[in-house]
Amino acid sequence: MVDIATRVYNHKWKIDPIVRSLIDTDFYKLLMCQxxxxxxxxTQVTFSLINRSKSIRMADLIDEGELREQxxxxxxxxxxxxxxxxxxxNTFYGKRQMFRPDFMEWFENLRLPPYHLEKRDGQYELTFEGAWPEVMLWEIPALSILMELRSRAVTGDMGRFELQILYARAMTRVWEKVEQLKPLDGLKIADFGTRRRHSYLWQDWCVQAMGEGLGSKFSGTSNCHIAMKRDLEAVGTNAHELPMVYSALADGDDALARAPYDVLxxxxxxxxxxxxxxxxDTYGTRGFLDRAPDWLAGWTGIRIDSGDPATGAEVAIDWWTSRGEDPTKKLVIFSDGLDVDKIAALHTQFKGRVRTSFGWGTLLTNxxxxxxxxxxxxxxxLVCKAIKADGKPTVKLSDNPNKAMGPSDEIKRYKRVFGVGEQVSEDVVV
Amino acid sequence: MVDIATRVYNHKWKIDPIVRSLIDTDFYKLLMCQxxxxxxxxTQVTFSLINRSKSIRMADLIDEGELREQxxxxxxxxxxxxxxxxxxxNTFYGKRQMFRPDFMEWFENLRLPPYHLEKRDGQYELTFEGAWPEVMLWEIPALSILMELRSRAVTGDMGRFELQILYARAMTRVWEKVEQLKPLDGLKIADFGTRRRHSYLWQDWCVQAMGEGLGSKFSGTSNCHIAMKRDLEAVGTNAHELPMVYSALADGDDALARAPYDVLxxxxxxxxxxxxxxxxDTYGTRGFLDRAPDWLAGWTGIRIDSGDPATGAEVAIDWWTSRGEDPTKKLVIFSDGLDVDKIAALHTQFKGRVRTSFGWGTLLTNxxxxxxxxxxxxxxxLVCKAIKADGKPTVKLSDNPNKAMGPSDEIKRYKRVFGVGEQVSEDVVV
Known part of the structure; x- marks a missing residue:
């Protein structure tokens, strides 16, 4: 029987919304927002969309009207x-009332602020200006909208069976990856793939496949909406925007050198x-750790998000050792451009030397x-970054110069202040 | 919204019926039945299920109660x-009123006759005895029930995602085959896969994939129910049961030698x-053609269902030529154990020499x-064959001794009568 009401209701939608919830976003965005x-x-911050893959001409692929509607x-x-x-x-990381009442009240009344959209050189210039806690919440929806509109543009002229086979192949691929991960003893892996997912439904499917295939090795998803819907752990901690904005706000070189520690x-x-x-890694991992105050060595772990991941983990282990900490009690979270082979290699390499976990992003969900x-x-x-704070430009150096951003004179100043010398370039795939 | 009525209705079913229609059968069964x-x-005929693959212990896999219910x-x-x-x-092969009113009236009142079921040596002995036009209609439903119950037995303990990936892989495989066939210029191919299909829904999907991918190169399906539902041509002509029963009924060697021609x-x-x-090929292709009356050479084509198919087609071409017929006007239908490589090779080999078409069975739908x-x-x-007619055993020799059946003394007599000598064995995969 056809459920007539459902069919009529579905056909009333003027658009098929990509983001249908304010918590269809990464958990760490909410933590940082609080x-x-x-x-x-x-603090007045400007977020801006940056397509590092210039050959993908987003404005040619995606209709501006559709983008605005989304x-x-x-x-x-x-x-x-x-x-x-x-x-x-909910309990997050074992803690109740993670989100304080004053923050929740503010969040309940929040509507996202206006955006500014222009086309330039086949790309969209999409920026968000306003109070930091408001504009920062645009990052993930903006990215996932652009990614999914691109998927829709490409799949738009495919036939019903072509589509079915496309997803059959993609599902098979994800499942084969899951099967490759399954035998890794002691693996802990989470979905970090919201921002560059193929689509919402596809991320939701990938998360379920991970849960079904990996059982307790799957430790959750960064996506709050999916975590809620699928009764999973919402995971994530903090991101580069914190030190980038704190640093931009710092008055003078001394304050700048302190800013990344002020954040923490x-x-x-x-x-x-x-x-x-x-x-x-925001301004170079090695210098950051060398100059870090001792209380930081007591923290639970380190997330490695750029540079060669094995090198990063060795640096962390050496640092903990030099500060009298036991690395086997510490956690290294890998989250940069992961896929199964790299995950398996890192898992094996660091087994018994340090606890590891993996935040698997784009190559899981897209x-x-x-x-x-x-x-x-x-x-x-495609990224969406804080580029200005109270009128001053932000800078990121990263452990991979291909991920650096900011005005070149400021980059020079930051390199000097943070003592960053020669860096090794790594291709940025995603 | 949940359609409550549908959900409640679906849960009221005591079984999930495999065969839901009397025309979920091969078109040629109905033609022959008429x-x-x-x-x-x-004529009193006995049909019997024969599992040529003894290693598949059907009675261990499939619950007798479930089989009886189906x-x-x-x-x-x-x-x-x-x-x-x-x-x-409907119009079949361009002809209206293919089925005569007296036959249709009989068919409208038909219920299938009783069956006889026993377990022996890990196999089911399933037989149908009665008037030929009635019992012959058991063949296809009996086979498709056993095949699908076997599929259900194997998939019964698989998880939701395992199943999804299983079908994703199977769909991808079918689609890749379709893509391999697509470039074959002038191809004509039909679905002959009802009897040994994985399941009804799977056959229905495969048929739709063929239609979507091959367009006019896909000439239809042997399955009447799917042809009706999907608005396709129902295709097929006649099968071994006709000469087998006619031959069993023949009184003496002379009548036996004539029987296959009486059928036609x-x-x-x-x-x-x-x-x-x-x-x-029922009693050897070469002898059959050598002794055939001239009016048979005027027929449209030949179906090759055993032996090496290329050899069979060459024999047919030589025969037509020897009888003054133009082979390029004739049709060779290949229908034995086909898969894409064999189809592509035969299509290429006989292009321009004879018209060809392909009846693709088990390796399409299973x-x-x-x-x-x-x-x-x-x-x-797995086959279901007429083994007796009016109390006398039937015999099939085939062009492949592995497909022969009947009591050995009768096989000997048939070989003598039909002048069948040494034969080349071919593995029977499906």
Whole structure:
């Protein structure tokens, strides 16, 4: 029997919204948002979309009207009662009431601020200006909208069976990856693939496949909406935007040199245990760790998000050892451009020397490489970054110069202040 | 929204019926049935299930109660009004009213006769005894029930994602085959896969994939129910059971030698054009053609269902040439154990020399080879054959001794009567 009401209802939609919930975002965005809401609520920040893969001409692929409709739809969203209840009542990292009442009240009343959209050189210039805790929440929806509109553009002229086979092949690929991970003893792996996913439904499928195939080796998803819907752990801690904005706000070189530690001092006040994860690469991992105060060595772990991951982990292990910490008690989270072979290699290499876990992103939720003509569904490197804070430009150096950003004179100054010398370039795939 | 009525209705089913329609059968069964109904209505025939793949212990795999339920369900079926209308009103091979009113009236009132089921040596002995036009209609439902119960037995303990990936892989495989066939210029190919299909829904999917991928190169399906549902041509002509029963009924060696031609004389009275297809291999192709009356050389084509297919086609071409016929006007239908490589090779080999078409069976609708542990879903050779007619055993020699059947003394007599000498054995895969 056809459910007539459902069919009529479905056909009433003017668009098929890509982001249908304000918590269809990464958990760490909300954690950081709460921290920013507490510490830097009035800072004016500009976020900007940056397509590192210039050959993908987004503005030629994606209709501007459709993009605006999707972005406008996100601006119409507010936290639902159930979502609010989940955020207020759920246990995150074993802790109840992770989100404080004042933050929740603010969040419940939030609508995302306006966006600014222009076409230039076949790309979209998409920027968000406003109070930091508000504009920062645009990052993930903006990315996932652009990624999914691109998927829709490519799949738009495919027939019903072509589509079925496309997804059959993609599912088979994900499942084969899961089967490759299954035998890795002691593996801990989470989905970090929201921002560059092929689509919402596809991410949701990948997450379920991970859960089904990996059981307790699958430790959760960064996506709050999927975590809620699928009764999984929501995972993640903090990102580069914190040190980047703190550093941009710093007055003079001394303050700049202190800024990355100020971020973590603020963080330490709010969080403990598995939420105390250092992200050391914003201005070079080695210098950051060498100059780090001793209290940081007591933190639970380090997330390695650029540079050669094995080297990064060795640096971390050496650092903990030099500070009298036992590395086997520490956690290294790998989250940069992972795929199964790299995961398996790193897991094996560091087994018994340090605890490891993996935040698997784009190559989990968007691996359609080679599945359509001209590789038109291959993942690519789209980011949305804080580029300005209270009128001053932000800078990121990273452990991979291909991931650096900021004005060149500021990059020079930051390199000097943070003592960053020669760096090894790595290709940025995603 | 959940359609509550549908959900409740679905849960009321005591079984999930495999065969839900009396026309979920091969078109040629109905054509032959009409011919038998006209010419040999009262002949008492026994059909029997034969599993040529003894290593597949059907009775260990399949629950007897479930098998009985499925067979009983088929006995509860009768032709629906829509099915009757379709058979009466549709055009088959360009001809209206293919099925005569007296036959349709009989068919509308038909319920399938009782079956006899026993377990022996890990196999099911399943036999059907009664008037030929009635019992012959058991062949296809009996086979498709046993095949699908076997699929269900194997997939019964698989998880939701394992199943999804199983079908994703199988779909990808079928689609890759379709893509391999697509470039073959002038190809004509039909689905002949009802009897040994993985399941009804799977056959239906494969047929749709063929239609979508091959367009006009896909000439239809032997399955009447799917042809009706998907608005396709129903295709097929005649099978070994006709000469086998006619021969069993023949009184003495002279009558026996004539019997295979009597069958086709009866057939010629009823059919013309593309329905005049000779199936010459029942008692050896070469001898059959050598002794054939000239009127047979005027028929449209030959179906090659055993032996080396290229050799069979060459024999046919030589025969037509020797009888003054132009082979390029004739049709060779290949239908034995086909898969894409063989289809492509035969298509290329005979291009321009004779018209060809392909009846693709088990390796279209049941190619799950290697997709589960222990190859437990690999296709196997299950047949359901007329073994007795009016108390006398039937015999089949075939062009492949591995496909021969009947009591050995009778096989010896048939070989003598039909002048069959040394034969080349070919593996029977399906």
């Amino acid at each position: 921290s920013v809401f507490r510490n830097k609520r009035d 972005l406008d739809h996100v601006r119409s969203l507010s936290l639902s009662r159930g979502e609010s209840t989940w955020l207020r009542g 001092a603020d963080w330490q006040e709010e969080h403990d245990g598995n939420l105390r994860i250092i992200l050391p 691996d359609f490489r080679g599945l359509v003509n001209n590789n038109a569904l291959n993942p690519f490197s | 011919s038998v109904f006209r010419n040999k209505r009262d 067979l009983d369900h088929v006995r509860s079926l009768s032709l629906s009004r829509g099915e009757s209308t379709w058979l009466r009103g 004389a009866d057939w010629q009275e009823e059919h013309d054009g593309n329905l005049r297809i000779i199936l010459p 190619d799950f080879r290697g997709l589960v542990n222990n190859n437990a879903l690999n296709p196997f050779s």
